[in-house]
Amino acid sequence: MTSSTPAAPRGRERRKRDSRVGDKIFMNLSRGSGILLLVVMAAIAGFLTWRSAVALTKNEGNFLTTFEWTPDAPEPVFGIAVLAFGTIVSALIAMLIAVPVAIGIALFISHYAPRRIAQPFAYLVDLLAAVPSIIYGLWGALFLVPHLSGLNSWLDEFLGWTYIFDQSRAGTTPRNLFTVGILLAIMILPIITAVSREVFRQVPRMHEEAALALGATRWEMIRTSVLPFGRPGIISASMLGLGRALGETIAVAVVLSSSNVLSLHLLDPGGGTFAQNIALKFNEAQPFGRDALMASGLVLFVITLLVNGAARLIVARRKEYSGANA
Amino acid sequence: MSAATTSVPSDARPVGRPLTANRLPKWAPAGVAAGSIALGCGIGLVGGLESKLQWGLISAALFLIISYALAAQVEGRRQAKDRFATSVVWVAFILAVIPLLSLTVYTIQQGADVVDGDFLTHSMMGVRSAGPGGGIYHALIGTLEQVGLATLMAAPIGLLTAVYLVEYGRGTLAKAVTFFVDVMTGVPSIVAGLFILSLWNIALGFNYSGFSGSLALAILMMPVVVRSTEEMLKLVPNELREASYALGVPKWKTILRVVLPTAIGGITTGVMLAVARITGETAPVMMLVFGAAYINNNPFDGPQQSLPMYIWQQYAVVNNDFGYARAWGAALVLIAFVMGLNLIARGIARWRSPKAGH
Numbered sequence: 001m002t003s004s005t006p007a008a009p010r011g012r013e014r015r016k017r018d019s020r021v022g023d024k025i026f027m028n029l030s031r032g033s034g035i036l037l038l039v040v041m042a043a044i045a046g047f048l049t050w051r052s053a054v055a056l057t058k059n060e061g062n063f064l065t066t067f068e069w070t071p072d073a074p075e076p077v078f079g080i081a082v083l084a085f086g087t088i089v090s091a092l093i094a095m096l097i098a099v100p101v102a103i104g105i106a107l108f109i110s111h112y113a114p115r116r117i118a119q120p121f122a123y124l125v126d127l128l129a130a131v132p133s134i135i136y137g138l139w140g141a142l143f144l145v146p147h148l149s150g151l152n153s154w155l156d157e158f159l160g161w162t163y164i165f166d167q168s169r170a171g172t173t174p175r176n177l178f179t180v181g182i183l184l185a186i187m188i189l190p191i192i193t194a195v196s197r198e199v200f201r202q203v204p205r206m207h208e209e210a211a212l213a214l215g216a217t218r219w220e221m222i223r224t225s226v227l228p229f230g231r232p233g234i235i236s237a238s239m240l241g242l243g244r245a246l247g248e249t250i251a252v253a254v255v256l257s258s259s260n261v262l263s264l265h266l267l268d269p270g271g272g273t274f275a276q277n278i279a280l281k282f283n284e285a286q287p288f289g290r291d292a293l294m295a296s297g298l299v300l301f302v303i304t305l306l307v308n309g310a311a312r313l314i315v316a317r318r319k320e321y322s323g324a325n326a
Numbered sequence: 327m328s329a330a331t332t333s334v335p336s337d338a339r340p341v342g343r344p345l346t347a348n349r350l351p352k353w354a355p356a357g358v359a360a361g362s363i364a365l366g367c368g369i370g371l372v373g374g375l376e377s378k379l380q381w382g383l384i385s386a387a388l389f390l391i392i393s394y395a396l397a398a399q400v401e402g403r404r405q406a407k408d409r410f411a412t413s414v415v416w417v418a419f420i421l422a423v424i425p426l427l428s429l430t431v432y433t434i435q436q437g438a439d440v441v442d443g444d445f446l447t448h449s450m451m452g453v454r455s456a457g458p459g460g461g462i463y464h465a466l467i468g469t470l471e472q473v474g475l476a477t478l479m480a481a482p483i484g485l486l487t488a489v490y491l492v493e494y495g496r497g498t499l500a501k502a503v504t505f506f507v508d509v510m511t512g513v514p515s516i517v518a519g520l521f522i523l524s525l526w527n528i529a530l531g532f533n534y535s536g537f538s539g540s541l542a543l544a545i546l547m548m549p550v551v552v553r554s555t556e557e558m559l560k561l562v563p564n565e566l567r568e569a570s571y572a573l574g575v576p577k578w579k580t581i582l583r584v585v586l587p588t589a590i591g592g593i594t595t596g597v598m599l600a601v602a603r604i605t606g607e608t609a610p611v612m613m614l615v616f617g618a619a620y621i622n623n624n625p626f627d628g629p630q631q632s633l634p635m636y637i638w639q640q641y642a643v644v645n646n647d648f649g650y651a652r653a654w655g656a657a658l659v660l661i662a663f664v665m666g667l668n669l670i671a672r673g674i675a676r677w678r679s680p681k682a683g684h
Contacts, residue, residue: 026578030490033483034503037552040545041506044517047524104418112415112502117365126672129427130599130664134634138641140428142650144344150381186425193422217408240511247514248640249609275516279609290523297520301513308512312505 009164014065017254032059048298055291063295067260069277072285078292080299086271090252091245093181094188095264099238100184100243102192109193110200111222120195129190136311137254140183141175145255148174152267167267175257178266180273183255188241195240199233200226219309232314239311243304249275274300348400355393355413362388382424386417417632426678430661437658440651446659449631450619455644462656463620468630472536472615473605475625476543481597491552492559493581510549518545519610527614534616536625539632542610547600590630591675598671601663608634633660 029074056063058076065077110119152167152174159165216224227234252273258280259270273282278293285293366385370378370501393413397406439657448461487507490498526532562585569579586593616629617639633656 004445017472020576022578023576026581027490027494030486030494031499033486034495034499037484037503037510037548040548041510043525044521044545047521047529047599048517051524051528061618086422088532101418101422104415105422108415108419109519113419121423123672125422127665127668128429128604130602131429132608132634132660134606134608134637135433136429138637139652141641143428143432144425147379151383154380163350171579174431186429189422190426194387194626217404219408219411220404222411236508243487243512243514247512247516249516250634254638254641258634275405275514275609278516279612282613290528294520294524297517299515304514304517305509308509309505312508 004018013172014270029126044301048294051291052298055288055295058288058294059292066145066261067279068290072093072289076288076292078295080274080296083272083274083277083296084299085262086180086256087246087273087275087303089271090184090273091242092182094184094245095238095242096190097182097185098189098241099234102189102237102241103196105189105193105235106196106200107222107226109197109220111226125190125193126199129194131190133187133251133255134247136183136187137215137251138288140179140251140255142280144183148179152176154180156267164264164266165267168265172267172269173257174267175269176256177256177271180252180256180318181266183251184245187248187251188244192234192237192241196230196234197235199230199237203229210271212262235311235314239308242307242311246304247275247300248273249279252276252288253279274303334554334657348656349405350400350409353612355416356410356495358391358393358396359416361538362386363417367658382603382631383649386421389413390417393408408464433654436651436654437661440655441658445652451621453619456646458648458653460660461617462633462652464618464633464655465514465633465636467569467621468536468615468621468632469605469634471623472540472543472611472632474631475536475537475540475599475600476547477597477603479540479544480547480600481551484548484597484600485551485555485593487548488555488559489586491556491582493577501554507549507552508636510545511553512607512646513545513549515542515607516609517544518542519613521545523613533627534614535627536615536632539611539615540625540631542614543604546610547604550600550603551597554599555589555593557671558592558596559585561592561602562588582673591677595671597675598667602667602671605664605667606634606660607636611635612638636663 027192055071058069060075061068061077065081067082069078069079069082070076086214105125109118109125113121129159140180149171155178156167156170160167177307191294203226207229208221209221211221211225212218253276256272256276257269258272260272261268261270263270267325274296278297281289281293334510336680362383366381369384370381379513390410390413392409394406397409401409424454444459445461446466447463448459449464450460451464453460487503491504491507494500495503519542522538522545526541527534532538566584566588567580570584575583612635615632615635616636618629618631622628622630635651637660639658640649640656643649644652
């Protein structure tokens, strides 16, 4: 550098200084945005903890094991047992249905479908990922619920012995956790599909061709080259889906007929989820009731934090996966 | 020794077996599918199952079993497994298409009767909720303003953060930011709403307003923008950056003039998709914007309405056939808006960025 042509060294010096200033400004700006994001996260935790602490000190019941939710009564009693159960169960049902199906659809688009179908269909799935949850809710309540009553009584009849699928009163409208789980599965399907499809597409062609050249059938090729490559992608896609299922508010609030009953009979109406409970109780809540809802919101926040963090660590362990540049 | 090498192993290929193994004819999967659908419907009719859903499930199960058994008989186990996987994938595809298509078609069916000029240009002011009439003008205004404000806040921050992560980020801070951006994408919308409520409304004492809703929406939008932009920036080939550095261009200029323009199609797409996502958020808006039946053009003062919240109120609060009809109308408008955004975004992506890689 120093040994280069001596012509116009001053101009170069100035340009260098300018670039340094520009670099500094730009770098600090972008770093500042990153820090701002961290601050927002910390603030979410901080403020929710603050309001929750206010609520929890006055709670007369046990926050973790109480079923009731009457924070605005003279003797405030509220607990999250029912909500935690409902949230986890409905999200679990959703994941059990959605993840295999989504992987199937993603494979269909990336490896199985005739090209002429694959492209438009991929498009359609992407579009459906954007359908707002309130519309899923509306559709769930006015279309899906009536259509699921047949399936519900079927499950009750044939799988009733499992206890889980036993309906206490046969023929009740299926506004239950099971329906919520199915609706959530439909809702998170496009997201999981879209992300896993992108990952499957990035599988190096060489891997696939090598497998095929060794005489593998298409399924063996997928098992040995596509799925291992795509596993971190599938996990992070499922994580996205699980996060949505856990925190889904309005669709659950529309479909579920909630109550403060904790029951393993998944086909019985009742139960509730964190988010649904907040949405439903918020409008009538007094200031103290709002604080109680914030306490439950904090729990939801912590759960999603743990889920996402854990999934993140699983993905990070496989360092060779570096997204698009792989 | 030489005899051993020259002699052909006798068990290499039994005489009489053709080079290519037995295969099912090409029409076999279609045939099995048709057969199992017919059988499924038959069982459904005979068994008196009134829900078409059960017919479909039975047919799907039959299809899987028959195609596996058939292939196992004719082609051998490996091929049968392959066929089975193919069948599973096709069944998954069909299982998914039905509800997703039904959702779209049903919304359009229900909404098309309701949406007209009046519906789009009138508010709910003075409209009896137990009667027909009324519209979504106030909700449209509210949604556009709230989402616009949220985008103005979230898009620059998200973009800069992505630039930081891809171009500058090394060390603990970058790792922490990456980690928490991922975690933040999972923050439920209602939690974002609660946070803004406790910060903006309880701690700082502001009232319900469109702006307080857009604060929550911005929180939801930021990580989405970061993630998509980050992916796009990673797609920009390193050679481009190196070529620019080699010409003596400073880093910030390289980013602004080379990296970002290369990725601009993808970035725009990502931002628009994020916009589409927050447009449909109901929960935070419900808590923070409060809802109003009248037109409020000022997002910084007083309750507003928004489309998703309008749907919720018409369904849950009004809760009669007129309410349902209005809800479907608003749902159709909302879906059209979101899908339109999506289509435009994808159009931009295709138009701006020629396929990178491969």
